[in-house]
Amino acid sequence: MNRDDSSAYESSTDPRCVPIRLDGQAPEGAAIPYPDYPTADHATWSKLYARQRARLSGRACREFLEGLEAMGFPEDRIPSLSSSSRVLEAAAGWKVARVPGLLHEEQFFAFLARRVFPSTDYIRPPEEMDYTPAPDLFHDVFAHLPMITHPGFADFYQNMGRCALAARGADRRRIERFYWFTVEFGMIETSEGIRVYGNGILSSYAEIEHALGAHVVKLPFDPDRIAEQEYDVSHLQPVLFVIESFEQLTQGFEAWARKRGLGR
Numbered sequence: 001m002n003r004d005d006s007s008a009y010e011s012s013t014d015p016r017c018v019p020i021r022l023d024g025q026a027p028e029g030a031a032i033p034y035p036d037y038p039t040a041d042h043a044t045w046s047k048l049y050a051r052q053r054a055r056l057s058g059r060a061c062r063e064f065l066e067g068l069e070a071m072g073f074p075e076d077r078i079p080s081l082s083s084s085s086r087v088l089e090a091a092a093g094w095k096v097a098r099v100p101g102l103l104h105e106e107q108f109f110a111f112l113a114r115r116v117f118p119s120t121d122y123i124r125p126p127e128e129m130d131y132t133p134a135p136d137l138f139h140d141v142f143a144h145l146p147m148i149t150h151p152g153f154a155d156f157y158q159n160m161g162r163c164a165l166a167a168r169g170a171d172r173r174r175i176e177r178f179y180w181f182t183v184e185f186g187m188i189e190t191s192e193g194i195r196v197y198g199n200g201i202l203s204s205y206a207e208i209e210h211a212l213g214a215h216v217v218k219l220p221f222d223p224d225r226i227a228e229q230e231y232d233v234s235h236l237q238p239v240l241f242v243i244e245s246f247e248q249l250t251q252g253f254e255a256w257a258r259k260r261g262l263g264r
C-alpha cells in the first residue's frame with residue numbers, strides 16, 4: 001500500500017485499485033508457482049531495479065540496504081516469490097503469499113498478523129514505469145521484502161497486523177494512518193543524516209528524492225499525532241515523521257496500541 005500501489009483504504013476509479021477479497025487460500029512459500037513472464041516484463045524489472053538501486057545510496061537506511069543484499073534479487077529477471085519467501089523465513093520467520101491484487105484491509109492485516117506478506121506477482125506496464133496507481137511486484141518485492149528481513153521491523157509489522165484486526169471504526173483508521181506514515185513513508189534519523197525506511201518512498205522514483213528535500217516537513221515520531229495526521233495518496237507527501245530507532249518505532253506503537261486497548 002502506497003502511492004505506487006494506491007491504498008487499500010482510498011476510493012479510486014481504477015478497477016485495479018478496488019480492494020478484492022480472496023475466496024480461497026493464496027499459495028504461500030514453496031507452493032507459489034513462477035509465472036511464464038514475457039521478456040518485456042523482465043526488461044521492466046531490470047530497468048526499474050537498476051534505476052531505483054542507483055538512487056538508494058545516501059537515501060535508504062542501512063537496515064533496508066542490508067535487507068536488499070540479503071534478498072539477493074536478480075538484476076536481469078523478475079525474482080521468484082517462493083525463493084524470496086525462503087530468504088524471509090530464514091531471516092525473520094516470515095513467508096510470502098501470492099495474491100492477485102489489492103486486498104481488502106481485513107484480509108491484508110490478517111496476513112501480517114501471522115507473519116505472511118501478501119505480494120502480487122505481476123509488474124506494471126512500461127507506460128507506467130514512473131508511476132502506477134495499481135499494486136505491482138516492484139513495490140511489493142523490491143520495497144517491502146528487504147525491510148521484513150530486519151527482525152525488529154518484522155515484529156513491529158506483525159504487531160501492526162494484530163492490532164489492526166482488533167481495531168474497529170476510528171481506531172482502524174488510526175492504524176491505517178500509522179501504517180502510511182511508518183511502513184510506507186517512514187524516515188529514520190542516523191549519524192549520517194535522515195534516511196528512508198518507508199516502502200512507498202523506496203519504490204518511487206520521484207518520492208525518494210522529494211522526501212529528503214528541504215520542502216518536506218519532517219516531524220519527530222509521535223504516535224498520537226501520527227494517528228490523527230491525514231494524508232493524500234494522490235500527491236507527493238508534504239509531511240513525514242522521523243523515528244530515532246526501530247526500537248522507538250516498535251515500543252511507541254506498542255504503547256499507543258495498549259493505551260487504546262488494542263495491543264497486549
Ligand SMILES: [Fe+2]
Nearest residue numbers: 001002005199
Ligand atoms: Fe506497500
